[in-house]
Amino acid sequence: MAEPGRLRVGIDVGGTNTDAVIVDDQAKLLAKVKHPTTSDVTTGILSALRLVLAQLDGAAAGISHVMLGTTHATNAILERRNLNRVAAIRLGGPATHSVPPLAGWPADLRAAISCGATIVDGGVEMTGEPIVPLDEDAVRRFLDEVAEQAEGVAISGVFSPVLSDQEYRVEELVREVLGDVPVSLSHEIGSLGLLERENACVLNAALVAVAARVTAGLGDAMTVNGISAEAYIAQNDGTLMSLDYVRRYPILTIGSGPTNSMRGASYLTGATDALVVDVGGTSTDIGILTAGFPRESSTAVEIGGVRTNFRMPDLVSLAIGGGTIVGPAGDDVQLGPGSVGYRLTSEALVFGGTVPTLTDAIVAAGRAHGIGDPSRTAAHERLLRRAVAASDARIEEGVDRVKTSGRELPLIAVGGGSGLIPDSLAGVAGVERPENYDVANAIGAAIASVSGELDRVFAYGKDGRDEAIAEAVRLARDEAIRAGADPGHVEVVEIEEVPLAYLTDPVARVRVKAAGPLKTH
Amino acid sequence: MTAVEVGTRIDLDNLPALSLGCTVFAGGGGGDPRIGELMAMEAIHRLGPVEVLPLEALADDDLIMPCGMIGAPTVMVEKIPNGAEGRVIRETYEDRFGRHVAAVMPFEMGGINGVLPVAWAAYAGLPLLDADFMGRAFPELQMLTPHLYGMSGSPAVITDERLQTIVFNTRDNIWLERLVRNCVATLGGSACGGLYPMTAGAARRPAITGTVTRAIRMGEAIRRGGEDPLSAIGQVAPLTRLGQGKVVDIERRTSGGFVRGSALVEGLAADKGRLFRLEFQNENLVVLEDGEPLATVPDIITLLDLHTGHGIVTEGIRYGQRIEIVAFPSPEVWTSAEGLSAVGPRAFGYDFDYVGVGVRHG
Numbered sequence: 001m002a003e004p005g006r007l008r009v010g011i012d013v014g015g016t017n018t019d020a021v022i023v024d025d026q027a028k029l030l031a032k033v034k035h036p037t038t039s040d041v042t043t044g045i046l047s048a049l050r051l052v053l054a055q056l057d058g059a060a061a062g063i064s065h066v067m068l069g070t071t072h073a074t075n076a077i078l079e080r081r082n083l084n085r086v087a088a089i090r091l092g093g094p095a096t097h098s099v100p101p102l103a104g105w106p107a108d109l110r111a112a113i114s115c116g117a118t119i120v121d122g123g124v125e126m127t128g129e130p131i132v133p134l135d136e137d138a139v140r141r142f143l144d145e146v147a148e149q150a151e152g153v154a155i156s157g158v159f160s161p162v163l164s165d166q167e168y169r170v171e172e173l174v175r176e177v178l179g180d181v182p183v184s185l186s187h188e189i190g191s192l193g194l195l196e197r198e199n200a201c202v203l204n205a206a207l208v209a210v211a212a213r214v215t216a217g218l219g220d221a222m223t224v225n226g227i228s229a230e231a232y233i234a235q236n237d238g239t240l241m242s243l244d245y246v247r248r249y250p251i252l253t254i255g256s257g258p259t260n261s262m263r264g265a266s267y268l269t270g271a272t273d274a275l276v277v278d279v280g281g282t283s284t285d286i287g288i289l290t291a292g293f294p295r296e297s298s299t300a301v302e303i304g305g306v307r308t309n310f311r312m313p314d315l316v317s318l319a320i321g322g323g324t325i326v327g328p329a330g331d332d333v334q335l336g337p338g339s340v341g342y343r344l345t346s347e348a349l350v351f352g353g354t355v356p357t358l359t360d361a362i363v364a365a366g367r368a369h370g371i372g373d374p375s376r377t378a379a380h381e382r383l384l385r386r387a388v389a390a391s392d393a394r395i396e397e398g399v400d401r402v403k404t405s406g407r408e409l410p411l412i413a414v415g416g417g418s419g420l421i422p423d424s425l426a427g428v429a430g431v432e433r434p435e436n437y438d439v440a441n442a443i444g445a446a447i448a449s450v451s452g453e454l455d456r457v458f459a460y461g462k463d464g465r466d467e468a469i470a471e472a473v474r475l476a477r478d479e480a481i482r483a484g485a486d487p488g489h490v491e492v493v494e495i496e497e498v499p500l501a502y503l504t505d506p507v508a509r510v511r512v513k514a515a516g517p518l519k520t521h
Numbered sequence: 522m523t524a525v526e527v528g529t530r531i532d533l534d535n536l537p538a539l540s541l542g543c544t545v546f547a548g549g550g551g552g553d554p555r556i557g558e559l560m561a562m563e564a565i566h567r568l569g570p571v572e573v574l575p576l577e578a579l580a581d582d583d584l585i586m587p588c589g590m591i592g593a594p595t596v597m598v599e600k601i602p603n604g605a606e607g608r609v610i611r612e613t614y615e616d617r618f619g620r621h622v623a624a625v626m627p628f629e630m631g632g633i634n635g636v637l638p639v640a641w642a643a644y645a646g647l648p649l650l651d652a653d654f655m656g657r658a659f660p661e662l663q664m665l666t667p668h669l670y671g672m673s674g675s676p677a678v679i680t681d682e683r684l685q686t687i688v689f690n691t692r693d694n695i696w697l698e699r700l701v702r703n704c705v706a707t708l709g710g711s712a713c714g715g716l717y718p719m720t721a722g723a724a725r726r727p728a729i730t731g732t733v734t735r736a737i738r739m740g741e742a743i744r745r746g747g748e749d750p751l752s753a754i755g756q757v758a759p760l761t762r763l764g765q766g767k768v769v770d771i772e773r774r775t776s777g778g779f780v781r782g783s784a785l786v787e788g789l790a791a792d793k794g795r796l797f798r799l800e801f802q803n804e805n806l807v808v809l810e811d812g813e814p815l816a817t818v819p820d821i822i823t824l825l826d827l828h829t830g831h832g833i834v835t836e837g838i839r840y841g842q843r844i845e846i847v848a849f850p851s852p853e854v855w856t857s858a859e860g861l862s863a864v865g866p867r868a869f870g871y872d873f874d875y876v877g878v879g880v881r882h883g
Contacts, residue, residue, distance in 0.1 A: 095682035098560040098604030098640065125709040126596055132683065159599050194599045195559070401828075 007062040008518070009052070009227075010446025011045060011218075012260060012439070013037060013070040016281025016323055016342050017416055018044040019442040020052040022059060025520040027267065027447050031055035032439045034416065037342040041072065042217030044342075049225050060226040065518065068218050069234040069260040069445035073253045076210045077304035080112040083206040084151035084182070087115055089139060090198060091122035091157035091166050095131055101156075101198060106305040113206045115149035118142045122166055123158025131158060134166050136173060143177040150178060152205035156186035156198035161498050161509065182208040189251065191496055196300060196309035203303060204251035211250035215243040232448075236312055237493055238263055238293065239451035239515045254303055255312040258285045260444030262294045262313065265412040267447055268434035274410045275399060275428065278440065279417035281323035282339040286316045286398045288409070311494070316398045322359040322417025323348070326387040333386040335394070349376045356380045358420060361387040368419035392422050400427055414440035451493065451515035452479025459507045469495065469510065476512035485516035529734055531639050531649065532570035536561055538740030543635035544832030545739050545754065546732070546849070548821040550804030551632015551658035552594020553834050556601060558636050564604075564643035571639050574624055574648040576730055581722030583623035586614055587654060588641060589634035591662070591679070591701060592711035593780070595836055597633065603682040606713035607641025613678045613686055614718055626650040626724075628665060628716055630732040631658030632834060637713075649733065654717060656729035656852030657821045659864060660779055660803040662701060663694040666727035667717045669859045677701060678715045681708040729852050743830045750830020751845060761878040763808055763815050763846040764792045765827065771838050779803050784824075784838050786846065797846060799824070801835045806869050808846055816848040816878045817866040819855035823847055848878040 006025040011018065014037060022031040033052040038044035045068070053059050076082050088101045101117040102110050120142065122134035143150075153174050157166045164187040171183050184205040190197030218231055232240035236255035246253060261278040265271070272292040278285045288295045294313035301312040323339040340347040340355055347353035349360040350372025361384040362368045364377040377384055399411065408429035413421040414437045423431055436443065454476040458468040477490045496511040531539060540558040543551070565571065579585070588610055590597060611622050625642040627635055630653035642649040654665040662674055674697045677689040687704055691697040697716075705712045739757045746753025754760055766786040773782035781802045788795035798809040805822040808815045816822050824833040827843040855864050856877065862868060865875045 092601070094603050094684070096601040096603070098602050099556070099563055103559060103563055123600070125600065127709070131600065131709070158601075192595070192599055194601060195556075 005062060005064045007059060007064060008446050009049065009063055009066045010442040010444070011048060011066070011068045012257070012441035012445055013041060013045060013068070013072065014257070014280050014441065015071065015075065015283070015339070016321070016344055018048045019439045020048040021439050021442040021446055022052055022056055023443065023446045029436055029443065031059070032436060032442070034438060036345060039342070042213070042220065045217055046221040046224055049221050049227075053225055063227050063229045066218070066222060066227065066229050066231045067234060067240060067445040067448055068214075068232070069256050069441060070214055070253060071257050072210050072214050073207050073250050074255075074257070074303070076207060077109070077203065080109055082210050082213075083113050084209050085115040085149050086113050086152045086154050086202050086205040087142070087146040087150040088117040088154045088198070088202050089142065089156070089170060090117070090119045091134060091155070091170065092131070092194070093119045093121040093135070095123065095158060096194065099195060102202065104307070109304055109306065113202065116142070116146040124160075124163050124166065126159055126162060128159070128163040134169065136169075139170055139173050140177060143174060147178055150181060152182045152184065152208055153178070154184045154186070154198070154202040154205040156194065156201050158194055160185075160187040161192055189249065190309055192498060193309050196307055199306045200251055200308040200310065203306060203308070204249060207250035208247070211247050215246055218243070232450075234260055234445050234448050236310060237513075239449045239493065239513075255301075255310065257441060258287055258313050258315055259294055260448065261285070261414055261441045262287050262289055262444070263447065264440030264442070264444030265289070265414045265434070266292050267443055268414070268436060268440055269412050269432055271410060271412060271432070274412050275402065276412045276414065277395065277399070277418070277421055278415040279413070279420045280321045280415050281341055281344060281417060282319070282321045284318040284320055284395065284398070284417070284420070286318070286395075286402045287313050288402055314402070316401045318394055318398050320358060320391055320394060320420070322357065322420065324358045326356045326358060326361060326383060328383060333383060333390050335387060335390055348372065349380065350374060352376065356383060358387060358391055359417065360384055361391070362419040391420055395421060396425050399425055403427060413437060447517065449515035449517055450480060450483045450485045451513055452476050452481070452483050452485070453511070453513045454479060455509070455511045457507060457509050468508075469497075472510045472512045473514065476514040480514040480516055484518050486519040487516075490514050490516035529573040529651070529737070530570040531561070531565070531573060531737075533562060533565055535737055535741070536565065536636075536639070538744060539639070539733070539737045540636050541740035541743055541831060542736030542738070543631055544834065545743070545823055545825070546635070546736055546821060547631030547658040547832060547834060548804045548823055549801055549833070549835045550660060551629060551634055551834070552597065553837060554633050554636045556598055557633040557640070560602065560604065561636050561639040561643065564640040568643045568646070571642045572648040573651050573733055576650055576652050576721060576724060576728055579623055579721035581720060583721040584614070584618055584620055585624050585626050585650060585719060585721055585724055586611055586622045586715055587626045587628035587717050588638050588713070588715045589628050590637055590711060591714045592705040594633055594711070594834070595780075596710035600682065600709060600711065602713060603684065604640070604644070605684060606680050606682070607638070607644055609680045609684050609686055610678045610713065610715040611641075611645055613688065614715060617676060617688075618718070622647065623721070624648045624650045627653045627733070629653060629655045629658050630729075630736060631655070634658070635733070635736055651733045652724070652728040652730040653732050654727060654729065656732055656854070657819070658804055662698040662716060664864050665717060666729060666854050667719070668694050668863065669854065669857070670727050672717060672719065672723070672727065674716045676718065679704055679708075679712050680714070681712045729854065746830060751825070751847075754825070754830055754847075758849050759879070761816070761848045761882050763848055764795055764797050765789050765845045766792055766795070766797060766843075768838055768840055768842045768844060771840060773836070780835060782835070786844065789843065799846065802869060803835065805835065807866060807871060808848075814866070814873055816881070817871070817873070817875055818869060819851035819860065819864045819875070820878050821849040821851065823849070850877055850879050
């Protein structure tokens with residue numbers, strides 16, 4: 001019998017499966033389930049939640065928190081589906097005309113998202129002084145032009161992280177002309193670096209409908225299953241956001257999947273320094289855990305071919321997974337790029353379907369047991385054998401690309417398709433396959449940290465910069481503790497400092513994020 | 522190795538290679554070339570590829586326009602140029618000299634400035650000279666080779682995104698540096714400019730030739746180099762490996778219009794147990810170990826990403842990065858007595874003399 005109010009549900013929505021787990025306040029796994037992801041996604045969440053609750057008597061009443069990790073946003077961008085049409089306004093003319101908004105975007109993504117982009121005179125210098133006065137008439141004219149199509153507006157001003165007045169002013173103009181349309185402001189989303197911040201801002205505006213559907217779907221799934229608990233969604237740095245926050249900043253959910261699986265892998269094995277390979281249905285992510293956390297990428301991160309300046313786990317992603325379709329290519333074998341995705345259990349050979357997949361290949365190779373009917377693979381033996389060899393080579397190369405030293409590291413294999421990972425790999429000190437490897441993602445979501453953020457302008461004054469930063473850190477920690485983090489384990493995740501050169505005294509905008517595990521009772 | 526490849530054009534295929542090469546030869550300075558690359562990409566996309574011309578291809582009295590951005594690259598990633606700055610500089614010179622500009626030339630072959638003039642050449646429909654006046658990146662305007670030959674940087678033209686222009690006729694190149702630096706600060710921290718305008722005949726002595734095509738070859742080698750970028754780099758330019766490690770501390774401050782600071786690098790692998798200190802003023806100036814210099818300006822000191830071989834600019838150094846510290850020999854012109862008095866370690870306030878990496882590390 002579950003104790004009331006001490007249980008947490010972690011849910012992970014992948015391209016192929018929706019996984020759900022229940023853990024107690026010591027993060028001990030009590031129940032788990034895998035359910036195929038449905039094309040509407042929400043039904044899958046609802047069913048997975050129902051099935052996992054059914055494993056534990058009276059659990060619904062004991063749930064205090066529900067944490068969801070989802071690839072909705074990533075997939076919407078990769079598949080160019082369900083995206084809002086966005087009008088992009090840059091405040092920066094006469095500067096910045098040499099690189100227009102959305103320059104360098106893949107043409108099809110641009111076509112799916114953009115309903116118009118403009119550069120109007122405006123923006124500020126690093127001193128906060130206007131470059132030239134903001135051209136409000138030009139903003140109004142542009143909004144009139146796009147009024148019919150715009151489902152979202154992205155506003156990005158030159159040096160807006162230093163002074164954001166103009167972005168707020170243009171938001172007011174949007175309200176006047178277009179009424180209640182979702183607006184994203186670049187200074188709330190990214191830091192210095194206009195193009196990357198603008199890209200992230202436009203993507204964020206395009207994801208508002210996706211975020212609304214996910215949050216509503218999660219709410220419904222909880223209500224239907226009789227759960228009244230705090231709901232959170234995981235973000236890219238391994239911390240949790242409230243549903244309100246997700247609706248405003250959906251872009252922050254991107255990259256949460258790999259973070260969750262790596263944190264989950266660390267939890268399942270107790271390893272703090274290891275390679276983690278997460279094989280899903282459509283893709284394989286290879287990353288490195290350092291001191292229990294994913295190593296972050298030091299270079300700009302591309303999302304669907306668009307450059308942004310987010311902090312993301314440093315990953316090598318391969319477009320192969322358990323659902324990858326295998327076909328002949330002359331004398332050789334072709335892996336993907338297509339995948340049967342969530343239709344694996346109806347279309348793969350071992351499940352009575354007609355499409356040879358990598359799952360069929362590893363079943364035929366004897367690497368996976370208890371999956372479908374191995375005898376159905378017989379007709380494709382040669383093809384499937386080659387597919388396994390090709391897949392092994394790709395994974396070995398990917399592992400080598402992630403490593404930055406010759407030192408051998410243990411490898412933790414997780415994810416539903418982890419049978420794809422061979423038992424020995426060059427440069428690897430042994431492959432570990434933890435129990436519950438197939439729900440590492442959902443466990444990662446369930447144990448994710450809660451965070452507190454502080455974003456304030458500090459005058460460094462006579463006490464100097466160190467004092468101001470210390471104060472900012474203290475306030476962010478307090479905020480995290482208020483949100484439910486364990487005071488003994490709150491750590492600073494990020495400190496960002498933007499000097500405001502327009503004031504004569506040293507003054508800076510300081511952003512600090514602190515996070516820690518949920519406090520146990 | 523030939524200095525010039527006839528028929529080289531900069532197009533959308535090899536532009537990224539040029540940009541990558543500029544991260545390696547910048548010696549940490551000159552800013553991330555990315556923004557210049559995007560501007561050039563946009564210009565080539567609209568107007569077609571840019572022809573790269575050896576200096577020998579120009580007649581003695583052809584006018585060339587050495588140009589680039591001046592100021593803080595960190596400002597330019599926010600306040601991106603208008604795009605017409607190159608045209609304004611060119612028209613100002615053409616008015617002044619009463620003749621057409623025959624070719625555009627990067628005055629600095631490293632960082633943003635190795636790529637930005639490509640955009641201006643594309644917009645003007647002019648060729649780009651396969652040469653520059655630094656052979657790397659340097660922070661100040663008297664640190665260009667014509668200064669060593671007693672040539673004047675004036676008339677210099679500075680313009681901003683509002684397309685305001687200021688023409689400088691200064692007493693000497695030290696005054697030019699001083700006045701331009703102040704003017705750029707007033708314009709918001711970064712601006713575009715033309716300096717040391719001269720004929721092709723006059724440029725033959727100071728020009729460091731072949732540097733544009735060398736940067737392209739370097740970028741292409743890194744892109745092909747795959748798992749072993751360092752040996753690919755070593756095949757394009759003589760490379761001295763100073764040490765491999767992890768950045769454990771980075772300290773930066775902006776003063777006097779420059780970014781000054783230092784980084785501590787803890788040795789890894791074969792260099793475990795060693796501790797390197799890198800000091801920079803926009804560009805990397807010296808690498809020290811136990812207080813002793815391992816390499817100094819004017820040799821080109823670059824931090825390379827251990828995995829990709831990409832050069833890391835000083836503002837991009839971050840805690841935890843795994844890097845290889847390397848040095849390339851300085852262009853010869855800077856190692857003369859006059860060269861060292863302008864850009865040697867003592868010119869940057871250090872109390873030791875220049876010893877080339879080739880000599881020091883055999």
